[in-house]
Amino acid sequence: MPENDRLSGCLDALNLEFVEREATPRLLMKLSIQLYLVGLSLSNTVFILEIFGVECTQSTVHNWVHKADLQPESGRSPDHVAIDETVIRLSDVQYWLYAAVDPETNELLHTKHEPTITKVLAHSFLTELSEKHDVSDAVFLVDGSHSLQDACQRHGFDFRYEKYGNRNAVERVFREIKRRTLCFSNCFSNAEAETADDWIRSFSFAWNQLI
Template structure:
């Protein structure tokens, strides 16, 4: 199961994983492998190692509708700390994401690195967080991570088809776990 999950998260399609496992005498359907990935309920585990955290959001598609992927990356280790998928991007969803992030990590002394997105800076300022609007430098960590996620979803034309929001969220968290395992 672990090999199948790692192969899929590494970029192989479910059918490719099924064929790959057959070479080792393991006969599993692509549906079974899909179920392994989602039942594993993988979530990124990391700690904030320094005093900065890169945060961003990106639009992706689910059933032809727009959804917003919010993410936080440690710019020193390139590890994904948290990813969440929301049906909209506004001040409230930004606040929900930051609340989830704060609940998982001690962020009292962290400076958030953000771009000039409509909601991140204003919400951080209003809620009393330290932040810096920056387009380069340490903030590039999250741009690289989002680029990797976008590459992984490009096989689906940047659209998860026939997948519920919860399944897409689980998949993104599993990708984060895989990504973090390669950063050590």
């Protein structure tokens, strides 16, 4: 699919029902949300809007992103699911990010970040994943994470240890999220965990639209 078609599709998928009175044209609001989510900094996003004659602050664009309440679509039925957990940092605080990816499409199926890793939290993550998608017949690809392996067993999911191969899909996603969360942390050093969670869901939506 051509890049411009994918970008247009992503813009069309953005719902701006939260907008009541806003001087900025909706198309430019959608464009600014998309530009930020695919990697442009807030300052550069504001600069692009200025080219179109729109003046706004970085916090305004930030609010548009979070009010749009973007998140990946549910209802997938993947054959395989790559799951993993990794450390991310928001300001000076360490969090653990859980993620599930369809290795055949590279789409993010579900994400969740927690202040620690436990078997209970891993089980909760897979519970939420199974509520969003039909993964009952999927083969889960897990590395050495004992908590995720235990969660798969408790759910009765078929899983296998795999360090490379199809698991590269989730590793690619993690690398990009870590790159972007570094920017996120620098821009919003006082952001609360809930705000970060909103951002990661928004990032997941944009990632799935553009891959």
